[in-house]
Amino acid sequence: MKYLFAILHKLRPLFPQSLVNYGYHFPKAYLAARLYGNPGADLEIIGVTGTDGKTTTSTLIYHILKTARKKVALISTVDAKIGRKNLSTGLHVTSPNPFTLQALLRRMRSQKIRYVVLEVTSHGLDQFRIYPLHPVIAVLTNITHEHLDYHRTMGAYMTAKLRLFKSAKHAVVNKDLPLFGEINARLPKVMFSTYSLHESSQLKPDNIKYFQDHTTFTLGNTFYSIPLTGEYNLYNVLAAISTALLLHVHQSDIKRALMSFKGVKGRLESIENKRGLHTYVDFAHTPGALRAVLTNLRSLKKPAEQLIVIFGAALWVVSLVVYGKRLLSNLIVLKLST
Template identity: 35%
Template sequence: MPRIVIVVFIGMQSSCLDYKIEGLPFRKFDRIQAMKRVVKKLAKKTLGDIYDKVVLPKHYGVAVAANVKRGFPAKNLKIIGVTGTNGKTSAAFLIHAVLRQAGYDVGLMTTVAYGLNEDIKPPIFHMTTQPIEITLNRIVDMKKKGVDWLVLEVTSQALSQFRVLGVPIDIAVMTNITHEHLDYHKTFNNYVQAKLKLFKMANRNRKGRRLGIINGDDENAALFADEIANVIAYSMQPSDDKTIARPVNIKLQPTSSSYTLKIKDDSYDIVCNLPGRFNIENSLIAALCGRAVGVSKQDIEAGIRSLKEIEGRMTSVEAGQDFPVIVDFAHTPDSFSKLFKDIRPLVKGRLIAMFGSPGRRDKIKRALQGKIAAQYADVLVITEDDERDEDGLGIMRQIADGAVKEGMTVGENILLVHDREKAIEAAIKQAGGKNDMVLLLGKGHEKHIYRADGEHPWDEIAAAKKALKKVLAKPKAKAGRSKLRKAAGSRRPATAK
């Protein structure tokens, strides 16, 4: 048995300086991965058969130490944890609005922001669930200020890395589960199992409601229901089952939606000022959370109606133009399908979509993004999106391949513009009038963009306003747009669009 234990902490992925190991060029990411493999191999060789018994994940040790140091600060706090592939942030904001309307002091921690009540700030790190030390520090601060409830957005990586260890979940929410983050989890089953941990945590919380609110339309719904004592399911599908919450009399508008929520013998008249059918689902979640907590019908309705917008979630950008420009965080095949399906019927003219796909992340989704966008949009502008140290042009071509298979053509109705600022301008130039719409997708609220030389400041909404002002200040180049419009034609089949 060795008398010396060597503990090696290797930091998060960071981009992207050149190194050389044994005469070969390595990016910093590759160097870190190589170091991890060497250390693990050395540890297994040294410890032999007892390796799996004595070696705990680094993140677990960090989480335990952080809780012990702060005296397990989340103890006795009432927390609603929201997980899923898409919709987490919007659902969390809507839940926060409902509980605030009811008079509670409510904390919020999401991808977009964190804070207490109306004192909401932008996040520090480019990740949804922050490192556990930061999460616990914020909880300490919130408890000092008298927080009643915390609404916490929880990712699969955070659950895998124990970033919510010691955080008691009262109500667990699952929005939907689709293929995402397979670069990290390797398999879809691993991804689902990570998400299930939130429901297991809630079920272990004997002081809580042990309640799961689940998307009944998701093919994985039963897995989540099996992990928790009490379940409320919601569905967008018609049914006579009164125990399943569902919307009826749905009315979709370009900037909002309205419907009646039915569950058991109760009805709620909901107006949601976040557009899209997917936000009907998110507002359903908020209503059900409020109902479970004991919020009145009036406060549930008023709370959902009070939320006007979330930065980078279907955010309208105005600079005096006569056509809509929308910034949204949609970046997965599932979010693309939902967004384009809802938006296309509202656009009388041409739909122009600009987006990219991140480097060092799930490569499978790139062509799918191009394929889905091509089924609904008339013009695609493909650009960078956190490419890190991957070949940005290669990523763009992979996206374009998916669109080409749907009948689009690079150089005609597919534009490849690597610089994102120039891509926004190129997309705006394609709009010919008030019936057209420009969608800027993928970055949403994020304040940084990752390139081969590291992190750069970024603000999609500000970049869009800048591009709009620049384009509007110049005489319209009708010839350029008409040429592209003629090549693109109308891509609005009655079934898909």
């Protein structure tokens, strides 16, 4: 069987993507689930998707549930966390191939894990990599122009993202998204839990203050101080809080978890040095993510300080779509750095 899939893998470029998805990716996912005994059926899946913020939001949800002493595991771009072990899922692979995913899920089931926080990409959804999982909660961080070299149109990209929500019980969605109205209309059978900084929603913080190394805000009568900066990170935190509340995690556990959150490797990761410099490493590579990170850092720097950015995105690519995205990314860096 593995030789058959190897041959089909080589032949993929000869066929339309839709045919490849249903003729190659779907049978592969179906076989993987059957081979490993469909372990996802015994787990409560929390799926997190979006153009940006997936990894931070997924890790926040995992950290909150773990702090609340829930039996939880995580599969993200960085790694898979099962018990005390961190396992590689491949180099920068957000949605692992079906056989890797099902093997991880079976391992989680054998260790009596209850919740699995799963970071999911549009590619993974379009290619049935997470079939046949049905999340109890699906989280959407945002949707901006990305991966159009693969999906071709924004409509197809959004359709792929929303596949995660079709069988979900609850949808956690940022109400400030320009496409929120369309998303809401396309998911009439899903119960929405919304969060926002500007619109009326189920979760809306007050008294927001951004600092160099933390952010403070209030939700109702509860004061929060989180070791993350920037509006985009506050959105990630609100998505995680919304998810935790749906899972009946007490606010005291949520607050305690957020205060102890250490951040995610490569996500505005502070690098210690003896020269008194504020030095960060960040994974941002889409125009939207770059704009958010650099705008945040620029707003926090002192008047006498400079914002020096080292960023690389090669312009020699075969796709005009990718060329345009990378050109825009370079222009954003040129504009916001000093």
